[in-house]
Amino acid sequence: MSDKDFPPPVKYLDDRLGIGKIGRKNLRKVFPDHWSFMLGEIALYSFIILILTGVFLTFWFKPSMAEVEYQGSYSLLKGLHMSEAYASTLDISFDIRGGLLMRQIHHWAAVLFIAAMMVHLLRIFFTGAFRKPRELNWVIGFTMLFLGIIEGFIGYGLPDDLLSGTGLRITQGMIQASPVIGTYMSFFIFGGEFPGDEFVSRFFTVHVLLIPGLILALVTVHLFLVVYHKHTQYAGPGRTNNNVVGYPLWPVYTAKAGGFFFVVFGITALMGALMQINPVWLYGPYNPAEVTAGSQPDWYMGWLEGSVRIMPGIESSFWGITLSWNLIIPALLVPPAFVTLVALYPFIEAWITGDKREHHLLDRPRNMPTRTGIGAAFITFYGLLWVGGGNDLIATHFGLSLNSVTWFLRFAVFLGPILAFWITRRIAISLQRADNERILHGLETGIIVRSPDGAYSEKHTPISDYEAYELTARDRILPLETGPETDDNGVRAPRRALKKLRSKLSQFYYADAVQKPTREEVQEAHEHSHDADEIHELGETETYREVTSDRS
Amino acid sequence: MNDDKLPVKAEEGHGAVEVAEPIADPGIEPHEYRITDIDPKAADRVERQVAAMFGLAGLLALGSCVAYFAIPRYAELAFGPLTGNANNLVLGLCLGLALFLIGAGAIQWAKKLMVDEEISEERHDAHSTTAQKAEITEAFNQGVEESGFTRRKLIRRSLLGAMGLLGLPAIVLLRDLGPLPGRKLYSTIWAQGIRVVNDVTLRPIKPSDLVVGQLVNAAPANLAPLQEESGVEYQNAKAKAAVIVVRIKPSEIRTPAGRENWGIDGILCYSKICTHVGCPISLYEQTTHHVLCPCHQSTFDLADGAKVVFGPAARPLPQLPLAVDSEGYLIAQSDFTEPVGPSFFERG
Numbered sequence: 001m002s003d004k005d006f007p008p009p010v011k012y013l014d015d016r017l018g019i020g021k022i023g024r025k026n027l028r029k030v031f032p033d034h035w036s037f038m039l040g041e042i043a044l045y046s047f048i049i050l051i052l053t054g055v056f057l058t059f060w061f062k063p064s065m066a067e068v069e070y071q072g073s074y075s076l077l078k079g080l081h082m083s084e085a086y087a088s089t090l091d092i093s094f095d096i097r098g099g100l101l102m103r104q105i106h107h108w109a110a111v112l113f114i115a116a117m118m119v120h121l122l123r124i125f126f127t128g129a130f131r132k133p134r135e136l137n138w139v140i141g142f143t144m145l146f147l148g149i150i151e152g153f154i155g156y157g158l159p160d161d162l163l164s165g166t167g168l169r170i171t172q173g174m175i176q177a178s179p180v181i182g183t184y185m186s187f188f189i190f191g192g193e194f195p196g197d198e199f200v201s202r203f204f205t206v207h208v209l210l211i212p213g214l215i216l217a218l219v220t221v222h223l224f225l226v227v228y229h230k231h232t233q234y235a236g237p238g239r240t241n242n243n244v245v246g247y248p249l250w251p252v253y254t255a256k257a258g259g260f261f262f263v264v265f266g267i268t269a270l271m272g273a274l275m276q277i278n279p280v281w282l283y284g285p286y287n288p289a290e291v292t293a294g295s296q297p298d299w300y301m302g303w304l305e306g307s308v309r310i311m312p313g314i315e316s317s318f319w320g321i322t323l324s325w326n327l328i329i330p331a332l333l334v335p336p337a338f339v340t341l342v343a344l345y346p347f348i349e350a351w352i353t354g355d356k357r358e359h360h361l362l363d364r365p366r367n368m369p370t371r372t373g374i375g376a377a378f379i380t381f382y383g384l385l386w387v388g389g390g391n392d393l394i395a396t397h398f399g400l401s402l403n404s405v406t407w408f409l410r411f412a413v414f415l416g417p418i419l420a421f422w423i424t425r426r427i428a429i430s431l432q433r434a435d436n437e438r439i440l441h442g443l444e445t446g447i448i449v450r451s452p453d454g455a456y457s458e459k460h461t462p463i464s465d466y467e468a469y470e471l472t473a474r475d476r477i478l479p480l481e482t483g484p485e486t487d488d489n490g491v492r493a494p495r496r497a498l499k500k501l502r503s504k505l506s507q508f509y510y511a512d513a514v515q516k517p518t519r520e521e522v523q524e525a526h527e528h529s530h531d532a533d534e535i536h537e538l539g540e541t542e543t544y545r546e547v548t549s550d551r552s
Numbered sequence: 553m554n555d556d557k558l559p560v561k562a563e564e565g566h567g568a569v570e571v572a573e574p575i576a577d578p579g580i581e582p583h584e585y586r587i588t589d590i591d592p593k594a595a596d597r598v599e600r601q602v603a604a605m606f607g608l609a610g611l612l613a614l615g616s617c618v619a620y621f622a623i624p625r626y627a628e629l630a631f632g633p634l635t636g637n638a639n640n641l642v643l644g645l646c647l648g649l650a651l652f653l654i655g656a657g658a659i660q661w662a663k664k665l666m667v668d669e670e671i672s673e674e675r676h677d678a679h680s681t682t683a684q685k686a687e688i689t690e691a692f693n694q695g696v697e698e699s700g701f702t703r704r705k706l707i708r709r710s711l712l713g714a715m716g717l718l719g720l721p722a723i724v725l726l727r728d729l730g731p732l733p734g735r736k737l738y739s740t741i742w743a744q745g746i747r748v749v750n751d752v753t754l755r756p757i758k759p760s761d762l763v764v765g766q767l768v769n770a771a772p773a774n775l776a777p778l779q780e781e782s783g784v785e786y787q788n789a790k791a792k793a794a795v796i797v798v799r800i801k802p803s804e805i806r807t808p809a810g811r812e813n814w815g816i817d818g819i820l821c822y823s824k825i826c827t828h829v830g831c832p833i834s835l836y837e838q839t840t841h842h843v844l845c846p847c848h849q850s851t852f853d854l855a856d857g858a859k860v861v862f863g864p865a866a867r868p869l870p871q872l873p874l875a876v877d878s879e880g881y882l883i884a885q886s887d888f889t890e891p892v893g894p895s896f897f898e899r900g
Contacts, residue, residue, distance in 0.1 A: 173829025238580030259658025266652025273644020315866030
């Protein structure tokens with residue numbers, strides 16, 4: 001052991017903060033390498049970009065609904081009465097150098113932030129990365145997605161232009177239609193009747209302080225847990241449930257992840273420079289008596305919009321009260337039910353499968369056909385609602401009847417997910433079979449052999465041990481049994497109905513899944529091919545190598 | 553090695569089954585060296601690439617500052633697909649490329665030059681060890697014991713009660729966020745004798761100004777003066793009082809019972825605020841007399857009491873009873889007879 005001390009500045013910090021101890025544990029921390037692990041990074045980086053550009057915007061944005069006469073440089077609106085919020089947004093767009101750039105980076109980064117979170121969530125879902133011990137991190141991540149959507153919606157409500165005002169009007173209408181407390185909530189949020197002159201300053205505080213603060217706290221916990229649990233990895237040779245194989249944080253991931261931040265920032269900056277987004281000056285100031293045809297919210301609000309659009313107009317009035325089912329169902333019941341189901345999915349699946357082990361190896365989606373099917377059903381449901389949010393544009397662009405599009409969607413949101421579930425599940429099972437085929441019989445070589453008695457057959461060549469291991473490195477899972485009805489003493493088992501339900505669901509989850517072959521089956525298949533394969537040496541040709549490299 | 557990763561033992565309750573693994577874990581694949589590991593020339597070439605990217609990024613960062621000052625603030629650029637404010641565009645391009653190149657250079661460096669041998673690190677269970685559990689449980693219990701938290705019920709209950717009650721002021725303090733709704737949603741600024749004016753020109757409307765098939769966006773004559781007094785009252789009033797005035801061939805109109813005197817020669821006036829969530833409806837189709845709300849496509853038949861013919865709205869648009877004053881201009885007979893805009897719980 002050398003008694004060499006840290007260089008002075010590091011020593012200074014180490015003496016006070018103990019950074020040496022932190023570094024010792026983390027500098028060479030291993031992260032596995034896979035493109036799908038970058039999705040969460042994109043979300044994190046866009047959040048940082050949002051904070052940076054957002055701070056810039058606050059220097060000039062005036063969160064006030066006081067009425068002013070616009071005298072800025074955009075001549076088409078000169079002399080118009082508008083709120084200070086809208087006027088200052090125009091100033092940022094036209095009179096502050098770099099202002100439009102920052103506004104557009106901010107908006108693009110917001111759109112990207114939510115998209116990245118959502119795709120990241122799908123990756124986690126389809127690979128089963130939410131399983132123990134990461135269920136709580138799933139809930140934290142989901143909460144951030146939820147907060148991000150609200151944050152985005154409030155953010156594009158701030159400029160107080162015609163489009164954002166329309167979005168707020170719709171939201172206000174939904175709040176007002178809520179049972180019992182609707183009008184009170186609306187009056188409290190907007191400080192009286194809609195539109196009032198309060199919401200921009202209130203929403204501003206929520207947008208720049210409250211929600212970003214919450215997200216920042218949650219991001220910190222989220223990342224801490226990623227470090228504590230260590231990153232999941234895909235199964236493969238040498239990659240077990242008890243290790244993590246990849247590159248060290250210092251230097252490889254410092255450079256790769258750090259570099260990736262600049263790539264994401266660079267691309268959003270280029271988008272901000274080249275691609276116009278939310279040109280508020282074209283919409284004009286908010287006017288509660290005007291609206292633009294073809295109004296569309298930001299993409300992540302589309303599914304809620306669609307949910308409201310395709311709902312038939314049902315309302316009941318009795319005993320002096322009105323229940324607006326046309327809003328209660330699509331805005332107050334369905335979306336919360338949907339997000340709750342997604343947020344609780346890890347716990348639901350764990351209960352059904354009865355699996356209490358820690359999982360650090362990711363599933364290939366095909367190896368969990370039912371989960372993959374459920375994911376596809378969720379995506380289809382979400383996607384159809386999203387399509388519903390643009391039913392007018394779909395009708396006009398494709399020359400369809402708006403009413404037919406809406407009626408189609410009214411049925412499709414129920415049937416589509418079922419169909420998607422079934423098709424996806426069958427595809428996953430077929431892919432499992434194909435994998436087994438590959439393990440047992442190897443690859444098709446394209447070489448046709450004629451046997452002495454005249455029969456033609458195609459030669460197969462076995463896949464490499466590495467690949468065969470990768471394909472078989474997964475659980476062999478059977479459905480749960482209900483267990484005996486009574487124990488040895490004839491006492492009825494407790495909670496039997498619940499156990500029955502669970503066993504049925506477990507059956508549904510696993511019964512049709514294809515099990516990987518056993519050791520004996522693999523041996524038998526290989527011996528069989530050896531016996532029949534007199535030109536086995538051909539397997540070592542160039543063709544063989546090229547074919548094996550294709551693992552899809 | 554191969555048994556590491558799969559069910560070690562089937563714990564109670566889960567369905568994983570133990571069968572011998574079909575293929576033994578062959579261990580991490582042998583490392584493949586890159587051209588840059590073997591050929592110093594290739595490595596030097598990559599070094600130059602990375603340095604070039606970093607260098608260019610630096611120049612572009614400087615370039616963005618030059619652009620900021622050198623390009624006039626309001627200069628317009630129209631160069632092929634590049635159109636817009638020149639300052640903004642060049643600034644953005646320089647900054648974006650500079651950022652991107654720093655990132656691309658760092659990633660190239662990591663991928664091509666940094667050692668890329670995969671290493672393996674052991675994982676540990678998330679939970680504490682048995683010894684740790686015992687230790688922490690003891691420490692916790694000691695604290696509970698020393699404080700007497702469980703023994704001294706009076707302290708515990710009064711503390712929990714007080715903490716719970718603190719939730720009340722947290723809610724009560726928000727009371728002044730807004731006034732109570734009262735009857736505000738039930739009325740608009742329309743009243744008997746208020747003239748119907750065009751919402752842009754503010755001119756009062758005579759029946760003869762409207763031809764059959766025409767639709768005019770209108771407002772009450774007492775709206776515009778409000779703007780001088782208070783912007784917010786004006787906006788709030790406008791959000792409820794906006795109307796559409798339409799002239800339909802009388803023979804095509806089906807008048808709901810009790811509204812026989814609400815129109816003037818086929819001129820009808822309806823609230824412009826959608827009964828769904830309050831967007832101003834705005835798309836009129838003459839031949840069918842339908843108006844469509846662009847927000848959620850609720851469609852109302854103006855010739856049939858503005859009944860909903862399609863979409864998520866559940867109620868017809870409220871109708872404003874019209875009359876003609878002594879000078880021949882359209883006026884309201886009264887305010888709307890029901891609340892306008894989106895439904896609400898206590899609406900009845």
